[in-house]
Amino acid sequence: MRWKIPAGGLMALVFLIPAAPAVAQTEPPGLNEACQTVERKVYKDIRELVTIDLGTATNVEVRVLANQILAAANADSLSISPRVIQERLDGTADDLREFLKADVQKAWSTDLRITVVRTLTGADTNVKAAARKVLDNGAIDAYLAYLNNGLYAARALDCASQPTPTPTSQPTPTPSATTTAAPIPTSSASLDAPGGEGGGLPVTGAETATVAGIGGALLLLGWAGYLIGRRRRSRFVA
Template sequence: MRWKLPAGVLMALAFLIPAAPAMAQTEPPVLNEACQTVERKLYKDIRELVTIDLDTATNVEVRVLANQILAAANADSLPRLPAVIQDRLDGTSEDLRAFLKADVQVAWSTDLRITVIRTLTGAGAKVKAAAQTALDEGTVDAYLAYLNNGLYAARALDCAQPAPTPTLTSAPTPSATPSATTTAPAPASSASLGAPGGGEGGGLPVTGAGTGTVASIGGVLLLLGGAGYLVGRRRRSRFVA
């Protein structure tokens, strides 16, 4: 009976130890670019996969390592590295070994930089600042730190800021009365109607009120002349008699 308890504890530890890494990989949810809760995406550090000496490893070991890196690159949705590794796997073992020794980290770093730049689309001020810091540093460690942690911390700050309230501008109310009184232009007087014109036809004849006045004066003069003639004739006839 005294060995049953230690045996039970050992069995429990045997089940808990494999489960510990799985529990450690469970990350709290984060916010995406739309400020919605999503699962955190962790980018793999492929340097941790290189556990063999590439100078002394067998061709089989080199190919196994290349396939592990390919799987990690596909899981991280890297833009270029998966196609490059697949091309080397289709080639010779010497080319694959040389690529893993010298060029794989360069291609991986380029893909991480592209991934950092992609996070700037529609990003807020905090995310842009954190991304620019990582791009300025330009190292694999800086890219991984931003993609795995800095991006989500900066996005949380951006999402916590209230959205700016749009300012509504009212349209101007049309006035019922015009702002300025418009007066019709005065008709131009035809002063040249009674005056002689400068053209070939000369001026127009004077008619209307002026003609009637002259005729009236003429009539009065005729009457006075007739009356004077009759008076003078009567005096002459009396003098003769």
């Protein structure tokens, strides 16, 4: 039971120290499916993590290695390896050791193959050809070479072969005829001013009634004057 204390310390170091401390390498940018420049995703070669003899290593060393591989698989977003490794970590030390000896690379290879197949979705001619060639090979080294370099080289060729979109000519807008309101004609002569071209406007409405009333009154006055004058003449003659 004494080994549990140093084992706990080693397990803590697994999560505090990177899985594979190495000199940081800056990868050149690549192109994504939309031909946009992005940072490359580099898949880890887990074989580089196996620096111990699995036959003679202690159980603690085996568990530390398994956790390092699990961290790398999770970082690469693999589908199968993280689940399988975790199941072995939850089991016995002997099962974990045997898994790392024989089966961890099988699960990892399947994950890499699945990842290669996914790059075919929406791919163009060069990416499809490169991916199918790698799938026919079926080796781990071929998968890694494709995912880390070949994919981006093939995608660059596909993006370069795409036609450059040309701006479509837009028709020159023609000025639309604007409808102007016709000017309202005004009379050249006012109602009170006589003469003018075409004569004055006819008097209508209330003004016509006034004129007619005055005319009628004058007519009655004239008729009354005529009768009075006639009577006077008749009396004078008699």
